Amino acid sequence: xxxxxxxxxxxxxxxxxxxxxxxxxxxxxxxxxxxxxxxxxxxxxxxxxxxxxxxxxxxxxxxxxxxxxxxxxxxxxxxxxxxxxxxxxxxxxxxxxxxxxxxxxxxxxxxxxxxxxxxxxxxxxxxxxxxxxxxxxxxxxxxxxxxxxxxxxxxxxxxxxxxxxxxxxxxxxxxxxxxxxxxxxxxxxxxxxxxxxxxxxxxxxxxxxxxxxxxxxxxxxxxxxxxxxxxxxxxxxxxxxxxxxxxxxxxxxxxxxxxxxxxxxxxxxxxxxxxxxxxxxxxxxxxxxxxxxxxxxxxxxxxxxxxxxxxxxxxxxxxxxxxxxxxxxxxxxxxxxxxxxxxxxxxxxxxxxxxxxxxxxxxxxxxxxxxxxxxxxxxxxxxxxxxxxxxxxxxxxxxxxxxxxxxxxxxxxxxxxx
Amino acid sequence: xxxxxxxxxxxxxxxxxxxxxxxxxxxxxxxxxxxxxxxxxxxxxxxxxxxxxxxxxxxxxxxxxxxxxxxxxxxxxxxxxxxxxxxxxxxxxxxxxxxxxxxxxxxxxx
Numbered sequence: 001x002x003x004x005x006x007x008x009x010x011x012x013x014x015x016x017x018x019x020x021x022x023x024x025x026x027x028x029x030x031x032x033x034x035x036x037x038x039x040x041x042x043x044x045x046x047x048x049x050x051x052x053x054x055x056x057x058x059x060x061x062x063x064x065x066x067x068x069x070x071x072x073x074x075x076x077x078x079x080x081x082x083x084x085x086x087x088x089x090x091x092x093x094x095x096x097x098x099x100x101x102x103x104x105x106x107x108x109x110x111x112x113x114x115x116x117x118x119x120x121x122x123x124x125x126x127x128x129x130x131x132x133x134x135x136x137x138x139x140x141x142x143x144x145x146x147x148x149x150x151x152x153x154x155x156x157x158x159x160x161x162x163x164x165x166x167x168x169x170x171x172x173x174x175x176x177x178x179x180x181x182x183x184x185x186x187x188x189x190x191x192x193x194x195x196x197x198x199x200x201x202x203x204x205x206x207x208x209x210x211x212x213x214x215x216x217x218x219x220x221x222x223x224x225x226x227x228x229x230x231x232x233x234x235x236x237x238x239x240x241x242x243x244x245x246x247x248x249x250x251x252x253x254x255x256x257x258x259x260x261x262x263x264x265x266x267x268x269x270x271x272x273x274x275x276x277x278x279x280x281x282x283x284x285x286x287x288x289x290x291x292x293x294x295x296x297x298x299x300x301x302x303x304x305x306x307x308x309x310x311x312x313x314x315x316x317x318x319x320x321x322x323x324x325x326x327x328x329x330x331x332x333x334x335x336x337x338x339x340x341x342x343x344x345x346x347x348x349x350x351x352x353x354x355x356x357x358x359x360x361x362x363x364x365x366x367x368x369x370x371x372x373x374x375x376x377x378x379x380x381x382x383x384x385x386x387x388x389x390x391x392x393x394x395x396x397x398x399x400x401x402x403x404x405x406x407x408x409x410x411x412x413x414x415x416x417x418x
Numbered sequence: 419x420x421x422x423x424x425x426x427x428x429x430x431x432x433x434x435x436x437x438x439x440x441x442x443x444x445x446x447x448x449x450x451x452x453x454x455x456x457x458x459x460x461x462x463x464x465x466x467x468x469x470x471x472x473x474x475x476x477x478x479x480x481x482x483x484x485x486x487x488x489x490x491x492x493x494x495x496x497x498x499x500x501x502x503x504x505x506x507x508x509x510x511x512x513x514x515x516x517x518x519x520x521x522x523x524x525x526x527x528x
Contacts, residue, residue, distance in 0.1 A: 002478045002502075003481055004479075005477060005478055005479030006478060006479075009476075009477035023495070026472075026493070026495070027446065027469070027494075027495040028465070028469065030445075030488070030492055030493055030494045030495065031445075031446050031447050031494070033463060034447055034488055034489075034490070034492055034493050034494065035447065037490050037492065057464070057465040057466070058464055058465060058466045062466060063465050063466050063469055063496055066466050066467075066469070066470050067470045067473050069470070070432050070470040070473070070474055071470075071473050071474065073478060073479050127504075
C-alpha cells in the first residue's frame with residue numbers, strides 16, 4: 001500500500017535523518033566513483049577523472065539536495081530548518097527579542113484578562129435557567145435630579161411586591177454577614193446569606209438534599225432554619241446526608257438544617273450557608289436594606305409585571321423617594337438581571353476593552369516597524385541567497401520565520417501575564 | 419537533460435524506470451544507461467532527475483533497494499521492482515497505450 005509505505009518513509013526521513021543522509025551520500029559518491037573508474041580506464045588521471053565525473057552528474061551536493069527536496073517530509077524538514085534559523089537570529093539580537101516578547105506578552109495578556117471580565121459580565125448568560133426571565137427593579141425619577149437606577153427596597157415595598165405582584169416570583173436578600181458556626185466540636189466563621197423564602201425559586205436552583213424555606217420560616221420569629229452550601233457541607237460535615245433535620249448553632253442559637261445546595265449552585269449572595277431573612281416593616285425593614293430579584297412567571301409578560309409593581313408601590317403612604325423632591329414623578333420598571341447587575345461596571349469594562357485593543361494595535365504596529373527595519377538590513381543577504389539559487393518562496397519562508405516565532409512563543413508568557 | 423526533454427519526460431520517467439528494472443536489478447547509473455539504451459538515445463536521464471525519482475518511487479513502495487557490488491567491485495545501491503511495482507508497471511503501460519491511442523486519433527482527425 002502506497003500510503004503505508006509513504007508514512008513509513010516520512011517517519012524514517014525525519015527520525016533517522018542522519019542514517020538516511022549518510023546512505024544518500026554513499027549512493028551518490030559511489031555513482032561518481034564508478035564514472036571516475038570508467039574515465040580512468042579511458043586514460044584520464046585520477047583527479048581529472050573525479051572532476052569530470054562530478055561535472056557529469058551535475059555536482060554531488062546538487063544531486064543530494066534534489067533528492068532531499070522531493071522526499072517525504074521535505075516540507076517539514078525545511079520548515080524546521082527555518083524555525084531554527086529564525087531562533088538563532090532572534091537569540092543573536094537579545095535586546096530586540098526581549099523587547100518584542102515583553103511588548104507582545106503584556107498586550108496580549110492584558111487583552112485576554114480584560115476580555116474574560118467582559119465575557120463574564122456581558123457576553124455569557126447568567127448560569128440560571130431562562131436567565132432572560134430574571135430581573136430586578138429600577139426606580140425612574142424625572143424632574144430635578146433625574147435618574148434611572150436600581151435601588152434597595154424597604155420592608156413595605158417588599159411585602160407589596162411579594163403579595164400584590166402575581167406576575168413575578170420575587171425574592172430579596174439582605175446582605176451576607178459573617179456568623180459563628182458551631183457544629184459538634186468545630187467552630188467556624190462563615191458567610192451567611194440572608195434570603196427570603198423564594199430566593200432559590202427565583203434563581204432556579206433546586207436543593208440537592210432536603211428543601212428550601214417555607215413561608216412560615218420566613219416570618220419574623222419563625223422557626224430557625226438553615227440551608228447549607230455544597231462546599232461547606234462537604235468540608236465541615238463530610239458530605240453526611242444525616243445532617244438533614246439536625247441542629248447546628250449559628251450566632252449562638254440552634255438552627256435546623258433543612259437542605260443542602262447542589263455543587264454547581266452560584267448565587268448573588270455568594271454565601272457558605274443561607275438563613276431566612278424574615279423581613280418585616282420594622283427594624284431593618286424600615287429602611288431600604290433589601291436587594292430585589294424577580295423571575296417572570298410562565299404566562300406573564302414584563303409589561304404586566306411593571307403595571308402591577310407601579311400600582312402597588314405608588315399607593316404607599318410613606319414614599320421615601322419623594323423626600324428630596326415632592327414634585328418628582330417616580331415610576332418603576334423591570335430590567336433584565338444580567339444588565340441590571342452589570343450596569344454599573346459596563347461602561348468601565350467597555351472602556352478598558354477599547355483601551356486594551358488600542359494598546360495591542362500600537363504594539364503590533366511598533367513590532368511591524370522594527371521587523372521591517374531588520375528585514376531591510378538583510379537585503380544583501382537575500383540577494384546572495386537568490387544568486388546561489390534559492391527560490392523566492394524559500395527566501396520568503398525564512399524571512400517570515402523569525403516573526404512567526406514571535407507569534408507562537410509569547411503565548412506562554414502572556415498566559416502567565418493574564 | 420535539457421528543458422524540452424524534461425517536460426516530456428516528467429510523466430513517463432516513472433514508466434521508463436519501471437520498465438528498465440523489469441528485466442534485471444540495476445544501480446542508479448545503470449538505470450540511467452539502460453533507459454538511454456532502450457529508448458535508443460532519445461531520453462538521457464541525468465542523476466539530478468533520476469535519483470529523486472528513484473527515491474520517490476522507493477518511498478511509494480514500488481522499488482526496493484539493497485547494497486551490492488558493481489562491475490568493478492565498487493559498493494553501489496541496487497534497485498529492484500517489488501510486487502506492487504510490477505503491478506504499477508502494468509497499470510502505467512495500459513495508461514500509456516490509452517493516451518497514445520487517443521493522441522493518434524486526435525492527430526488523424528481532420
